[in-house]
Amino acid sequence: MIKGDNAFVPTAALRVAVRSGVDVAALLVTERGRVRGDADIVFDGAPAHASGAVRLAEGEDGTVWLDADLAGVEEGVDRVLVVVSTEEGALRDARGLSAEVFGPDGATVVAYEVTDAGAETAMVVAELYRRSGGWKFRAVGQGYVDGLTGLAVDHGVDPDGEPQELPERIPVPTPPAPAQDLAEAPTPAETQPGAPLLRPTRDQLLNMTQDQIRALAQAHAQARADAPPAATAPPVPEPDPSVWACGPVFKPxxxxxxxxxxxxxxxxxxxxxxxxxxxxxxxxxxxxxxxxxxxxxxxxxxxxxxxxxxxxxxxxxxxxxxxxxxxxxxxxxxxxxxxxxxxxxxxxxxxxxxxxxxxxxxxxxxxxxxxxxxxxxxxxxxxxxxxxxxxxxxxxxxxxxxxxxxxxxxxxxxxxxxxxxxxxxxxxxxxxxxDVRPHSSGRNADSPTKQPVPRGARGWLRRARD
Structure with missing residues (x-):
C-alpha cells in the first residue's frame, strides 16, 4: 500500500508488526478522533487496554507487535491509531519503518512502508477504523514535527503538565481576518464562561513551542473539568477473553x-x-x-x-x-x-x-x-x-x-x-x-482478572517532556 490507501480487513483477532526499532503506542479514539481518557492509550507502560482488545508486546529485531481483536473493540471506539515516536533523531533516520497486518492464520492481510518521513519525531503510521459494519486499514503516515505532545493534543490527550502562562504571541485564527496575536485576543483564562476556547490550526500548532502546547492543553482540560457532567453511558459488554479461530483469512x-x-x-x-x-x-x-x-x-x-x-x-x-x-x-x-x-x-x-x-x-x-x-x-x-x-x-x-x-x-x-x-x-x-452480560469464562468471580495499572498520559509523554 502507499500513503492514503485503505482496504477492508477481517473483523477478527489481527496482529500488526511495527518495524524499525521505534517506540510504538496505540490510541483508541472516538468518532471525533479523540481518546476518552488516559486508559485509551496503550504503550510500554500500560501494554494492555482495559477491554483486553488491544495489546502491545516487544518482539525481536526492533519489531513491536500490536494485537487488535477487532471483534472485541468497544462500541464507543471508532478507530485504533498505530503511533510511533523516536527519542533521538527524526523518523527519517528510522530505516524500514513499516506496519504489516497478519490475519489469524498468520498470512499477511495488508502492509504499508513509510517512505517519506522527514524531520518528524512522532507519527500516526496507520489506523484501523470502522466502515460499513466492518473494519478497514488505512496507510496514514501523518508526522508531527512537535513530537508526541502535538500528536497528543490533536487527539484529546491531556499532557498533564504543570500549569504555565501562555506566551504573548501565539497566532490564533479569528475569521474573517488573518490570524492575530494572542495578546490581542482573550486568553483561555479570560474567556467568558461558555465561550469556545481558542483552537489553533494544524499549521499553527507546528509553529508553537512545547510549553505553549502544554499550556493550551491545560486550558482545554480545565474547561472540560468545569463543564457540566455528561450523561453516563451504559457499560460496554466486556469482549471475549478466550482464544478462537474462525475459519481461514483471505482476500474475498x-x-x-x-x-x-x-x-x-x-x-x-x-x-x-x-x-x-x-x-x-x-x-x-x-x-x-x-x-x-x-x-x-x-x-x-x-x-x-x-x-x-x-x-x-x-x-x-x-x-x-x-x-x-x-x-x-x-x-x-x-x-x-x-x-x-x-x-x-x-x-x-x-x-x-x-x-x-x-x-x-x-x-x-x-x-x-x-x-x-x-x-x-x-x-x-x-x-x-x-x-x-x-x-x-x-x-x-x-x-x-x-x-x-x-x-x-x-x-x-x-x-x-x-x-x-x-x-x-x-x-x-x-x-x-x-440483556448482554460481561464474560465470566475462565474467571473466578471472587478473583477478577488483574490488568496492568495505566501510567496515563504523563508516562506516555515522558520522552517528549524530559
Missing amino acids: RTATGRDNDVITMKDLPPGPVMVELVVEGEHYTGLWPLDDSNVKGRYLVNSTEKDFRGRVIAFVPEHGRLRLRLEANGPWQVRILPLAEARRLTENRLESWGPEVLLHTGGTADATFHYKGSSNFIVHLYRLAGHTDPTTLPERGRAAVNEIGARKETLPLPEGPLLVCLIAADAPWTARLK
Whole structure:
C-alpha cells in the first residue's frame, strides 16, 4: 500500500508488526478522533487496554507487535491509531519503518512502508477504523514535527503538565481576518464562561513551542473539568477473553454470470467460508457444493423467492478448490468471504433479508428476532470459544430455532464467540441483542482478572517532556 490507501480487513483477532526499532503506542479514539481518557492509550507502560482488545508486546529485531481483536473493540471506539515516536533523531533516520497486518492464520492481510518521513519525531503510521459494519486499514503516515505532545493534543490527550502562562504571541485564527496575536485576543483564562476556547490550526500548532502546547492543553482540560457532567453511558459488554479461530483469512473472491452454472474458485485456504449469493429473478434458486466426483452435497440455498440474496457457510476442501452448482434464472453474483467478516450482533437493531451468518462476541445475552416471512425460519449456533482449528467448525447440535411463518423469537445465547447462522429465512428480518452480560469464562468471580495499572498520559509523554 502507499500513503492514503485503505482496504477492508477481517473483523477478527489481527496482529500488526511495527518495524524499525521505534517506540510504538496505540490510541483508541472516538468518532471525533479523540481518546476518552488516559486508559485509551496503550504503550510500554500500560501494554494492555482495559477491554483486553488491544495489546502491545516487544518482539525481536526492533519489531513491536500490536494485537487488535477487532471483534472485541468497544462500541464507543471508532478507530485504533498505530503511533510511533523516536527519542533521538527524526523518523527519517528510522530505516524500514513499516506496519504489516497478519490475519489469524498468520498470512499477511495488508502492509504499508513509510517512505517519506522527514524531520518528524512522532507519527500516526496507520489506523484501523470502522466502515460499513466492518473494519478497514488505512496507510496514514501523518508526522508531527512537535513530537508526541502535538500528536497528543490533536487527539484529546491531556499532557498533564504543570500549569504555565501562555506566551504573548501565539497566532490564533479569528475569521474573517488573518490570524492575530494572542495578546490581542482573550486568553483561555479570560474567556467568558461558555465561550469556545481558542483552537489553533494544524499549521499553527507546528509553529508553537512545547510549553505553549502544554499550556493550551491545560486550558482545554480545565474547561472540560468545569463543564457540566455528561450523561453516563451504559457499560460496554466486556469482549471475549478466550482464544478462537474462525475459519481461514483471505482476500474475498467474486464471480458473476447468468442462469444455471457451475462455479469454481481455486487456491482458497481450506476450511469454512461464507458464500454470499445475489440473484435477480423470479423463479427457483438453488445452490449445492460439489465433491471431487461432481456429486451434489446437501443444498446450501433452496428458495423460490424473487431476487434472492443471502449468506451461507460452505467448506473448502484441503486442495483449495471450491465448486458450487447454481440453479438460477437471471443474472447473479457469488462472493466467497472469510467467516471473520460475518456481520456482528449487537444491541443495535440489525435489518436484513435472507439467510445470514452473524457473529456474537459478548457474554451471555438474549437475541431477539422478528421474522416477516411465511416459510421456514431456522437458526443454528456454533460455539467458537476454545475452538482453535481454522479448518473446521464445532458441532452445531440441534437447531436453536426451527419454526414456520412470521414470528417474534427471543433466543438465549451462551457466551461468545458464537456464530449465529440463519439457515433458512426467505424474507425480511430484524435482530438485536438485549440483556448482554460481561464474560465470566475462565474467571473466578471472587478473583477478577488483574490488568496492568495505566501510567496515563504523563508516562506516555515522558520522552517528549524530559
